[in-house]
Amino acid sequence: MTTADSINSKELETLSNTPQARSEKDMENSAPVKKDLDEGTTVEDAEPIGDAEKQAPPPTITFPDGGLQAWLVVLGAAIALFCSFGYVNAFGVYEAYYLSVLLKEKTADDIAWIGSIQICFIFGSGLFAGSIFDQYGARIILIPASILLVASVMLTSICKEYYQFLLCQGILGGICQGALFTPAVGVIGQYFNKKRAAAMGMVVAGSSLGGVILPIMIANLIEKTTFGWTVRAIGFLFMGLLWITCVTVVERLPHRSGTFFLPEAFKDPVYVLLVFGNFFILWGMFTPFFFIPTYALKLGMSHSMSVYLVSILNGLSFPGRILPGYIADRFGRMNCIIIAPTVTGILIWAWLGVKSATGLIVLTAFFGFWSGSSISLFPAVMAQIVPNPREMGTYIGMAMGISGAAGLTGSPIAGALLTKYGYTAAISFAGSCIIVGTTLLIAARLIYNPKIFAIA
Template sequence: MTTAASISSKEMETLNNTPQARSEKDLDNSDIKREEAEEGTMVEQANDTEKQAPPPAVTFPDGGLQAWLVVLGAAIALFCSFGYVNAFGVYEAYYLSVLLPTRTPDDIAWIGSIQICFIFGSGLVAGSVFDRYGARIILIPASILLVTSVMLTSVCKEYYQFLLCQGILGGMCQGAIFTPAVGVIGQYFMKKRGAAMGLVVAGSSLGGVILPIMIANLIEKTSFGWTVRAIGFLFIGLLWITCVTVVERLPHRAGTFFLPEAFKDPVYCLLVAGNFFVLWGMFTPFFFIPTFALHLGMSNSMSVYLVSILNGLSFPGRVLPGIVADKFGRMNCIIIAPTVTGILIWSWLGVKTPAGLIVLTAFFGFWSGSSISLFPAVMAQIVPNPREMGTYIGMAMGISGAAGLTGSPIAGALLEKHGYTAAISFAGTCMIIGTFLLICARLIYNPKIFAIA
């Protein structure tokens, strides 16, 4: 595998010329500069001239065997992390009808919401650890613990046990796998970054297709415990590929653990806030479309397949927009995707038949996939130093964890007290606010409306 040693001297010069890298040298350089000023030498003038010259650009492979192996390993990481969460709608329906029938929909939704919260929240730490120490120091222990959490879920009986094993432990491990898998892509791709990120995030869609069907079929033929254990064995066979192939390309950064100066950038702040509201509303259909299908009179098996339809259509929705975004601007496309997604959520209010729900699920799957896949690509675009990419993405994901934690339970509580209209309205309103904030970020980044940004 290529390591940091493969970086050229010009690239190292660029990386070491960032504001953070220069600040780390200020103390040592101050004495030398003072002596040069006192002596009146020409060295200071030469240094000033050199400082004014722009540093050479960092190059990106944008392809090659190792780069595409990293994409493969990262896609597998998202298959086992977000792909597993995307299948939670199946768990929601099964817990309500079989394992935990005395619990309310918002009680069950807390399991998945806590899982989502920790996936995002653990990125706050995982992103900085990745930037400072590399990918494998996180991926290997997180993969082992994720398999452990799945195996423990298979023997759970009580509500609090599912919260601990599937929600907290599973979410923390999935977040520790998810963040470096997304952050490393920006070190290998520039021109094709949107397409590469789309392929990686499409791994979660593939998991959302395969895992619900796998769960539904195995539960009919065997017990819940052995169904979940089969998923654990599948993860064992997949995650070792991630641990081998996902490796950083750029040197590790030094300095502070977090990068609070990122929040001085209004574009970054608006992107984080916009993503927060988008995620706050977007997971409601993922969690409650299966129960809405049962409400319309569909069979339990068909409601499970709706989850697979949703995630199956999100596969092209995560790949194709990334390719388009590389040509027409990632900032532009990240506005279009949540706009259409929000319209589809509001359209949910008019669905009265199973056929209509199937059509809505298909369209929602495509456009929601676009919203998820484009955000990491946009974040990578605004990061000033590629070595800080994991930290920037991790801090954004950490803030978004609160949206993942509270969004679906709020929708579940509204569903229980006021029906589906209230839950859908909450999700749709969140999408409107999130889209508005993303538009503001785009206009600050580039005020020209029709520019490729």
């Protein structure tokens, strides 16, 4: 019997022929082991082989866990998130400007639909982007997405009507940003294992950096020039940055073959609970991002100061996306992903008691840190439960696709509640969603490892 026959998997045979797999095979013991190597981490990707065939070792998948190429991938992926989620994180500035200048006849929930549609398509397009990345590679999707995202920003600069903003900024922008986001997150799992949460945190921190720089850039340019040239400046910035992403972000494992989606993932209760836990958390998470600037105006803050609140939120989100990654790699990613949304939910409920500008600034800072942790840890946890690293893009993409409905409806629901009942109703909706999502994450953690104090 041949080795391929004993494993009975064409996919594992392909993996065993990669240079990384051939160089790391253990010729003495065929039982699956997990060991640390000087140059990285090796994880076995096969079932135990019978005694009669111990001379034929199972194939392995290696993770560099560092090196020039791996860190260049982190850089390119972080830039992709700067231009995708970083731009969405700045939507609070657009919300305030559209309400007060360009679209004064529209309500808060009307304008929130622009950002919500954008978020929806970022997640929803990941449903396809993840599978395309797994089966055909990164550049086939990153290059056209980069070109079209720049076109989307440039078209937004000449928009005048509400429907035009929906089409250009919401739909086209969201689709392109999702096509950038999913491969950028999925590729990290092919390069990192032991340091995966830390590397993922650095990548997701790119969106925080965008959320700091872009609102300040928009606010200052609008005072010195027109709205059109302000937005066009963002487009030229993206044009200069995204070529780095297209050059550096490249997969290292063989492409996956087979079905476009992987519905068998939903047979795993841990995966299902993580996906729907993330759904509810995102359903409430973006309410502060969208409505803290308008709440600041309600408290009597100046327009410029309300804009800087968005930068404060995203500025504190930056360390909140990096530091928990290092902690999670040591104390368990599943453990940390429960703590972060728990504190985030408490802070959202605390928003009900904020009645002063100083209190809002303090709340914004703390919310920025902990919400950043909630967002950055989810891809790392998802990568931890994926059975094969070559399926990571599809697993994450399917999860993001389901979360698209949360991104689409969360902020408009909060905006409608705000318009009809006030901030108390909108804040209560967001806080309740976080509670439900955190409960589902706790259930996923206990199924994954029932030991309460275990590192998981």
